[in-house]
Amino acid sequence: MTVPLSGVPLADHAAVYAALDRAGFTDVWSSEVAGADAFTPLTLAAAWQPRLRLGTAIAPVFTRGPGLLAMTAAAVAEAAPGRFALGIGASSPVLVQDWNAVPFEEPFRRTRDVLRFLHAALCGETVDQAYDTFTVRRFTLERPPAVPPPVLLAALRPGMLRLAAAEADGVILNWLSADDVPRAVAELGEHRPGFEVVARIFVCPTEDAAHARALGRRLITGYLTVPAYAAFHRWLGRDSVLGPMWDAWAAGDRRGAAAAVPDEVVDALVLHGAPEQCIAQVRRYADAGVDVPVMALLPTPELAAGGAAALATLIPRLGIAEGS
Structure with a gap:
């Protein structure tokens, strides 16, 4: 977490x-x-x-x-x-x-x-x-x-990924979908013993899809318009689906940039649904080659309304009990 x-x-x-x-x-x-x-x-x-x-x-x-x-x-x-x-x-x-x-x-x-x-x-x-x-x-x-x-x-793109593989003890991935993981991992080549692949995964555990997608669009327009992340997603092949967002952002149209992010991109990069559904989606990252999936918990209407009690109820639903 x-x-x-x-x-x-x-x-x-x-x-x-x-x-x-x-x-x-x-x-x-x-x-x-x-x-x-x-x-x-x-x-x-x-x-x-x-x-x-x-x-x-x-x-x-x-x-x-x-x-x-x-x-x-x-x-x-x-x-x-x-x-x-x-x-x-x-x-x-x-x-x-x-x-x-x-x-x-x-x-x-x-x-x-x-x-x-x-x-x-x-x-x-x-x-x-x-x-x-x-x-x-x-x-x-x-x-x-x-x-x-x-x-x-x-690391995001090939140069930094290869540096990580050659000289670091592991790599940290960010802002990618489970389906993107194999492409990033392929750049690492064969791992040395002990080398870890860590990925931060944004999780919005709510069945209010409108809330999750609105929040996801704000995050995506805030992060993926940063040049390094924009280049990363072009490398991943999202030039056409994110192009309208980048064009609107460059023109100073922040509202239009957020509106231009397709639902399928939000759903791939910001996991949402019931906590158990989110966990199933996180497991896809592990199946794709991530050794340490790190959830980044995003605000939900349930957490806002329920406060500490809602958080205490949520954490066990996002976890994996020992022995399971």
Whole structure:
């Protein structure tokens, strides 16, 4: 499950983590956009629920210096030895440049360089090297983790997917359908032992299809108009079905862009229906080659009306009880 859950204060997540564990969830993965940072929710989970595995999906490679990123990852790895995976990625110009005042330059090479730095630093090595996009002078972690965390790479198109396959410990996929997974996985080639394919999957567990589709259209127009995601979906073959959305967005017609997203695209990228139907759709990702399907729970009318009680009822219906 993606954490923190929307509408639940971080201080109240002890109950959420316990409910996820009881429901058979094995992992909690955080994201980092404009809400909580990627590491604080996982630090709380490390203390409150010692069986859950923790992961970032993702920590951007631009918004922290290489040394600070290594220090932060090492601290979480020390708090949850053997249970933490560090997912990194380029993020986007809006998050990096517009919100964090850092130039978004050469994202592929920056991501590759940070990946190489982290592998060395998290193993306790002294790093004294000029990379293509930055230089580090004699950095050594004072407290390297006893169990260095695997470093996974967020990837969309062939270049980054192949970098993940060649140098990372796994790959993180995002904004794709179950039917898209084989094409992405094919670019990875034969996996090394221990290499993991993680995918974030948007889930809106409601039978109110109009609500789910309206929310899905807003999300799709917000994300898939970002150049990297637009290029990704062109590569996946959605040029014709998403072309009208991109044209309307480029013309400044935000309402028209949302209206131009076909139902079949929304239904493929934002899973909805009764919780049991959503779980069946999530299993299709696993069948297609995803090792770790990570649900991102979206708001529903039922959750809005029922609050904490509705969430407590929903989590077991989305989980897989142990032994089943």
